[in-house]
Amino acid sequence: MNELDERIVHVLAEDARRSYADIGTEVGLSAPAVKRRVDRLRAEGAITGFTVRVDPAALGWQTEGFVEMYCRSNTAPGDIRRALSHYPEVASASTVTGDADAVVQVFASDMRHFERVLERIAGEPFVERTKSVLVLSPLLRRYSAGPPG
Known part of the structure; x- marks a missing residue:
């Protein structure tokens, strides 16, 4: 390119x-x-598709949080991906460096809904523990392909 x-x-x-x-x-x-x-x-394959960006709040998803997943030592990234793909509330998930094995972005309708999703994620057989933080105010979201040329 x-x-x-x-x-x-x-x-x-x-x-x-x-x-x-x-x-x-x-x-x-x-x-x-x-x-x-x-x-x-x-x-x-440099451009993989075209999509629309929707404000999650417009769909009733008022609560956003990030969940750190700490998994059993023999858990493959594919196992994490397969399990999380069943959660419509999961917007993104990535394996990461550091103590956690993965970080998961979750959108929910309210705190109770977020709590239920967190409980389900924590209940996955390969999850040892989770740690979550809630977003108070998104400060910056970029959807670009990098700096302009």
Whole structure:
């Protein structure tokens, strides 16, 4: 991916509904040239899809928290992923460095709902313990593909 491709990806990451003509104006290409590059980036797997970002609160998910998972020593990341994929409240999960084995982002309708999800996660057979923190106010959320070119 060259610098021009990166600029196109950045524009799409900010607003994937922008037209090829609009993107072209911003990066200095014609609409057909932008389309060709986007098609190539999709074919190469650099762009994996287009999506919509929805405010979780608009869907009734008022409570957000992060759960650190501490697992038994023989737990594979795939086992964690398979278990967490069954929770609609889990927005993201990652293995991490440090004491915890994974960090899980959870959205819930309220505190009681968050507590129930936390109890279910803690009850997974490979989980030894959990530690959670609740988000008071999100300060910064970025959805871009990196710094603009």
